[in-house]
Amino acid sequence: MPTSIKREAFDYDKVPTSPKPLNHEDTPHHAHRVDIQYPPHCLTAVELLNQKAGLKTHVAGVVINRQRPKTSTGVTFLTLEDETGSINIIVWKKTAMAQMDALVKSRLLMVYGEIDKDDEGRVAHVIAHRLIDMTPHLEGLESPSRDFH
Numbered sequence: 001m002p003t004s005i006k007r008e009a010f011d012y013d014k015v016p017t018s019p020k021p022l023n024h025e026d027t028p029h030h031a032h033r034v035d036i037q038y039p040p041h042c043l044t045a046v047e048l049l050n051q052k053a054g055l056k057t058h059v060a061g062v063v064i065n066r067q068r069p070k071t072s073t074g075v076t077f078l079t080l081e082d083e084t085g086s087i088n089i090i091v092w093k094k095t096a097m098a099q100m101d102a103l104v105k106s107r108l109l110m111v112y113g114e115i116d117k118d119d120e121g122r123v124a125h126v127i128a129h130r131l132i133d134m135t136p137h138l139e140g141l142e143s144p145s146r147d148f149h
Contacts, residue, residue: 045085048124053117059087060110088125095128102131108138
């Protein structure tokens with residue numbers, strides 16, 4: 001019989017979205033269950049909310065979805081998920097064109113960019129400057145993103 005980590009990784013392979021709600025202590029989501037090791041200089045989704053707009057930082061997570069709506073004039077929106085929640089990434093067209101492989105092929109992605117927040121400071125995004133494919137760190141987990149065009 002498989003271990004619980006392997007069983008949950010298998011479950012996640014079959015369901016392309018988080019099978020359990022985020023941020024519930026008793027039901028951690030897939031990024032935590034498979035014990036992904038993020039670089040220590042990366043902020044988590046929770047830490048990101050406590051930072052000031054304009055700060056340049058690194059974040060990393062499993063790519064949950066990619067969206068490039070027709071009305072976005074070439075802007076791509078990514079959602080990454082780490083052990084604490086979701087991270088919204090904005091990739092301007094120029095950055096996307098220069099780093100297309102990392103943008104479209106990564107399942108685990110590290111992003112260097114600038115924090116942007118709404119007026120109330122409750123919603124944070126990272127405007128991407130550099131995309132780093134970290135997929136080899138997934139060690140066999142199949143984690144397809146849900147891509148919308």
